[in-house]
Amino acid sequence: MNARDxxxxxxxxxxxxxxxxxxxxxxxxxxxxxxxxxxxxxxxHMPEVSGFPDDGESNLPYFLKQLEAMxxxxxxxxxxxxxxxxxxxxxPTAKVICSVVPEVPGNRRIADVRDPHELNDVEVGVxxxxxxxxxxxxxxxxxxxxxVTALGVLSQHLVVLxxxxxxxxxxxxxxxxLDLTASPYGVFxxxxxxxxxIEGVIIHGAQGARSLTVLLLKSGRQPGS
Amino acid sequence: MTQVVDPEARAARFIALEIHESTHDRxxxxxxxxxxxxVAGIPEWEELRELASQIKEHTLTHLDKYLxxxxxxxxxLGTHVHWARDxxxxxxxxxxxxxxxxxxxxxxxxxxxxxxxxxxxxxQNRGIEVTESDLGERIQQLSxxxxxxxxxxxxxxxxxxxxELFAKDLGTDPKNSDPHYLAEAMRNNARPRFMAADAxxxxxxxxxxxxxxxVVCTNEGNADIGASVPPLHVASIGIEKxxxxxxxxxxxxxxxxxSALGTPMTQYTSHFHGxxxxxxLHVVLVDNxxxxxxxxxDFWHALKCIRCGACMNTCPVYRxxxxxxxxATYSGPIGVILDPGFDLRKYRELPYHxxxxxxxxxxxPVKIDISDQIYKWRRVVAAAGLLSLTKRVGMSALGTTxxxxxxxxxxxxxxxxxxxxxxxxxxxxxxxxxxxxxELPTVPKQTFRQxxxxxxxxxS
Numbered sequence: 001m002n003a004r005d006x007x008x009x010x011x012x013x014x015x016x017x018x019x020x021x022x023x024x025x026x027x028x029x030x031x032x033x034x035x036x037x038x039x040x041x042x043x044x045h046m047p048e049v050s051g052f053p054d055d056g057e058s059n060l061p062y063f064l065k066q067l068e069a070m071x072x073x074x075x076x077x078x079x080x081x082x083x084x085x086x087x088x089x090x091x092p093t094a095k096v097i098c099s100v101v102p103e104v105p106g107n108r109r110i111a112d113v114r115d116p117h118e119l120n121d122v123e124v125g126v127x128x129x130x131x132x133x134x135x136x137x138x139x140x141x142x143x144x145x146x147x148v149t150a151l152g153v154l155s156q157h158l159v160v161l162x163x164x165x166x167x168x169x170x171x172x173x174x175x176x177x178l179d180l181t182a183s184p185y186g187v188f189x190x191x192x193x194x195x196x197x198i199e200g201v202i203i204h205g206a207q208g209a210r211s212l213t214v215l216l217l218k219s220g221r222q223p224g225s
Numbered sequence: 226m227t228q229v230v231d232p233e234a235r236a237a238r239f240i241a242l243e244i245h246e247s248t249h250d251r252x253x254x255x256x257x258x259x260x261x262x263x264v265a266g267i268p269e270w271e272e273l274r275e276l277a278s279q280i281k282e283h284t285l286t287h288l289d290k291y292l293x294x295x296x297x298x299x300x301x302l303g304t305h306v307h308w309a310r311d312x313x314x315x316x317x318x319x320x321x322x323x324x325x326x327x328x329x330x331x332x333x334x335x336x337x338x339x340x341x342x343x344x345x346x347x348x349q350n351r352g353i354e355v356t357e358s359d360l361g362e363r364i365q366q367l368s369x370x371x372x373x374x375x376x377x378x379x380x381x382x383x384x385x386x387x388x389e390l391f392a393k394d395l396g397t398d399p400k401n402s403d404p405h406y407l408a409e410a411m412r413n414n415a416r417p418r419f420m421a422a423d424a425x426x427x428x429x430x431x432x433x434x435x436x437x438x439x440v441v442c443t444n445e446g447n448a449d450i451g452a453s454v455p456p457l458h459v460a461s462i463g464i465e466k467x468x469x470x471x472x473x474x475x476x477x478x479x480x481x482x483x484s485a486l487g488t489p490m491t492q493y494t495s496h497f498h499g500x501x502x503x504x505x506l507h508v509v510l511v512d513n514x515x516x517x518x519x520x521x522x523d524f525w526h527a528l529k530c531i532r533c534g535a536c537m538n539t540c541p542v543y544r545x546x547x548x549x550x551x552x553a554t555y556s557g558p559i560g561v562i563l564d565p566g567f568d569l570r571k572y573r574e575l576p577y578h579x580x581x582x583x584x585x586x587x588x589x590p591v592k593i594d595i596s597d598q599i600y601k602w603r604r605v606v607a608a609a610g611l612l613s614l615t616k617r618v619g620m621s622a623l624g625t626t627x628x629x630x631x632x633x634x635x636x637x638x639x640x641x642x643x644x645x646x647x648x649x650x651x652x653x654x655x656x657x658x659x660x661x662x663x664e665l666p667t668v669p670k671q672t673f674r675q676x677x678x679x680x681x682x683x684x685s
Contacts, residue, residue, distance in 0.1 A: 003308040004296075007464065007512045011289045014520030020282040022469060066489060115503075116454050117420055135479070136489040149501050150453040153446045171475040171490075180436045180471050181302065184501045185453065188478075188494040193446040196486065197361035197377055198404035199384050200252045206360055206408060207415060208446025208493065 052134075053169070059134035060164045060216075066137025067214060070191030071204050074214040080104070083215050087159055090213060091124050094157075099126035100147050101161055103217065116150035125155030125209075128219065132167035133174045138190040139214065140174065142183035149185045158192070158209040163219040227571040230553065232578040236546030239381065249381050250544045253374075257538040259487025260588065267483065276476050278592035281529035284434075284467050285519065291434040291467045292510065298437025302499030305507040312342035315511045319344060319426075319459060322507050323353060326457050328423040330354040332415075334441070334448035335362050336428025337375055337532060338461045338511055341554045341567075356418045358447035360411050367394045373548025373556060376485045376534040381547040415447075425451025429462035429508075430531065431477060435470040438498030439508065442481060442491040449495050452504075459507045460497070465515050465528040477531055480590040484533035518566055523601045527562050529591040536585035536595055542578055551575060558585035562598040565605070573611040576602035637672045644668045 001009070053059045064074050077083040080103035087097070087104050098119065099106030104126045113119060127146055129139035139160050146152050168174050171188075180186060193208030204210060240246040264270050284291055296306045307322075309315035315338075323331065331353060333339065345355045345366070357363040361378035365371065367390050372378030379387070384402040392399035397410045427448045429439035439462060441448045452458045468477065482491045500506040519525050537543045537557030548556035553564040553572060561579055564572040576599050585595040606612060612620070626632050645668040653661075671679075 003310050003314060006310055007308055007510070007516060008289050008292060010512065010516035011292065011464070011519060014516055015288065016282075016286050016519060016522070016525050019286040020279060022283045023276050023279045070488065070490075070492065120416070120420055138490055138494070143501060148453075150450070153449045153453060171479055172472070175472045175475045178471070180433070180438055180496055181298075181498050184302070184497065184499045184504075184506075186496040186498075187449060188490060189492065190488070190490045190494075191492050194444045194492050195360045195408055196444070197359070197364065197379055198382075198387050198407055199248070200255060200377070200380070201384075201404040203405055203408045205412065206445035206447070207358060207412060207419075207450055 058164075059167050059169050063132055063134040063137055063167050066134065067191065067212075068137070070137045071194060071202075072137065072191040072212040072214060074216060077215045077217050079217070083161065083217055086215060087124065087126065090159075091157060094123040096122050097124045097126065098122045098151060098155065100145065100151070101126055101128045103161060104159070110147045110151065113148050116148055116154070119148060119150050119154045122151065122155045124157045124159060125151045126159045126161070127151065128161040129214075130166055131174060131177065132162050132214075133169075133171055133188065134167050135170045136188070136190050138188040140178065140186060140188055142186035144183050146185075152187065152189070153193075153208040155209055156205075157211045157213070158189075159213045159215060160189075161215050161217050161219075164216050165218070227568060229570065230551070230572055230574060232546065232550045232552065232574055235552055236550035236578075239547040239550055240545065244383065245381065245547070246545055248383060249547055252380055253538050253544045256377075256486055257535070257588070260484055260535055260538065261487075263483035263487040263489065267479070270480075273476055273480055274590055274592055277480060277531075277590060278529065280468060280473050280476060281591055282526075284469055285465065285525065285528055288464065288467065288519065291469060292464060294434040295432055295437055295467060296510075298435070299499075299508060300437070302437050303506070304437065304499050305505070307507060307509045309509055309511045309513070311513050312511075315342045315461060315509055315513065316344050316347040318509050319461070320348060320351060320353075322457075322459055323348070323424060324351075326424065326505075328353060328457065330356070330418070330422050331424050331426055332356050332358050332419050332422035332451045332455065333426035334428070334443060334451055335359040335372075335378070336426070336461055337372075337554065338428055338463050338513075339426065340371060341513065342461070342511070344461070356415070356422070358415055358419065358451060359443070359445060360408060363411060363415070364390065367391075370549060371554060374534060374537055375532050375555065375557075375559075381549060419450045419454050422451070422455045424457040424459060425453075425455045427452060427458070427460045429460050429466055430481070431468050431474060432462050432466045432508075433469075433471055433474065434467055436498060438496055439466075440474060440478075441495045441497070442478075442493070443495070444486075444492045446493045449493055452495070452497065453501060456503065457505050457507070458497070458500070459509065461509045461511055463511050463513070463515060465530075481531055481533050484535040484588065484590045514566055524562065524566065524598060526593050527559070527566075527595075527598060529593050530559055530563075531591055532559075533590060535588040535590065539584045539588050541580055541582060541584075546578070551578065558595045558599065559593075562593075562595060562602060565602050569605070569609060570611060573606045573609075574613070576600075576606060577616070634672070634674055637674070641668050641672060 083103045097106035098108040100110045131140040192204045192212040193206045195206035307318045357366040364379040373381040388402035391397040430442045432439040482488045543557040555563045561575045583596040
């Protein structure tokens with residue numbers, strides 16, 4: 001018997017009895033859901049958390065608080081010009097900027113990258129996230145946004161544009177919106193790279209990005225608009 | 226004949242330098258306190274625990290179905306799915322994949338399963354260079370030690386220990402033990418290795434049957450570099466890591482890092498569904514005693530574990546004795562109930578490396594009955610005739626005495642007389658490990674029974 005069949009046979013022989021049912025979840029049309037899928041209705045106490053938005057309130061302040069706690073920072077930018085100016089102000093000496101967003105021009109074209117190794121000298125990567133999660137201060141990035149997945153981790157510093165309207169309350173809401181099979185890679189990024197491996201001292205920039213900057217900017221605006 | 230692990234002797238070596246014990250206790254208990262704060266911020270915590278437990282129990286009682294679903298979906302996304310019955314088969318499957326791609330060097334992120342399989346020495350003996358990329362794991366690799374904690378592998382080391390190690394291996398200043406300096410040195414040493422690696426290896430925290438993908442949680446982003454820079458990504462995943470659907474991830478990911486470090490999420494929660502553009506993705510599904518454990522009514526719940534380390538951070542024995550005292554891949558309370566399943570003879574002392582206080586069970590995010598299982602492993606050890614001589618003699622004498630009231634009365638009086646008058650050398654010696662770091666309590670003038678008969682019995 002090959003390994004696959006041997007394992008499946010052993011598992012079947014040893015399945016614990018009786019079978020345990022899956023907790024009931026609310027099955028709804030995925031497209032129709034604005035407020036989350038499945039377990040959300042089991043779990044409706046988040047508004048009790050201090051600072052967490054009540055229904056109808058903006059979840060942006062809570063998102064920003066959590067982002068900061070995870071080591072990230074954020075700036076409001078009015079338009080693409082302001083976004084460009086902010087990147088120039090934050091990284092005045094950056095020689096290699098790789099941007100995949102129209103709002104901020106870079107000097108390394110992602111479309112020209114044939115091999116991820118070519119991104120090793122990138123100082124600032126600029127991308128747009130389609131989804132933020134207030135509860136964790138996290139943003140979602142997939143191959144769709146990064147184009148070359150290594151951009152998110154090889155860039156010394158990462159700048160992420162985020163539309164405040166794209167922030168959901170909890171991870172339950174986020175998974176209700178994401179189609180994981182649509183991209184081979186997707187990451188919830190909560191702050192920059194970090195480690196506490198030496199005596200628990202928190203250090204940012206362990207292996208991935210040293211800093212994470214979120215620029216709050218509505219999507220759909222073109223450069224110079 | 227396997228060497229029996231002696232956790233007491235190993236712990237004694239760790240605490241020989243007092244600063245190790247006190248620093249370790251402070252840091253690990255600190256993680257527990259961060260956890261408590263994070264948990265207090267989630268009013269629905271207990272509901273989440275219950276959901277997580279049910280989802281895991283459901284998956285494990287339908288595991289064959291979910292494994293097949295995962296395999297079919299992953300394959301349809303272009304992932305190569307392999308199966309391995311045991312550690313040996315896992316290692317040879319991995320080696321075959323690597324050698325077919327002429328891989329000379331591998332950059333890996335943390336995987337307890339690959340530790341469990343002894344994969345790194347196996348590959349290195351066959352000429353493949355393996356570099357750990359997680360800071361704590363790299364420290365352990367350079368020290369020739371297994372991880373002492375499943376989340377923070379080198380937490381038992383002082384910054385000065387790391388400075389000394391890095392000075393030798395990375396050429397840093399031995400006098401500079403600033404963690405920022407040391408972490409930066411590691412970043413600069415690791416980056417060229419990521420660039421030169423022919424393959425990246427990771428573990429997997431969750432495998433989703435519905436989508437055929439898996440999730441890897443790190444704080445450094447090291448798994449993401451290993452998966453996105455070299456052309457080949459190989460992930461080792463235990464068959465118990467399956468969950469049914471993507472939406473189930475929300476339940477577990479809200480609890481994992483809160484339980485581990487007290488943060489709402491790990492910095493990187495990475496989802497892999499098929500090969501990235503220009504890459505190749507292999508998943509090895511590993512049994513290695515898991516299917517056997519599944520058939521044990523007493524111990525299958527341990528398969529629910531999501532490897533958060535909360536049980537270790539709260540354990541009074543782990544905190545004082547350190548993770549290396551368990552002499553095994555898995556340490557702390559979860560190690561005590563996992564390790565004997567791999568080798569009962571070798572790990573027969575581990576179930577006694579516990580005070581049975583039950584704190585581990587209280588903090589476990591997936592509601593594993595850890596302390597009950599520790600007690601049940603003691604029974605297994607005894608039934609297998611593997612109790613050490615001192616425990617056997619002591620337990621047997623204790624059992625007889627407690628079962629016979631007259632014997633107990635006599636023993637109590639004699640003990641009190643002896644304890645009150647015995648010279649120190651008789652009480653504080655190698656036969657009484659309890660007295661090594663402690664004073665015995667002062668002996669009362671009479672036993673409780675004598676006092677009761679004198680003061681109460683007459684009046685009643």
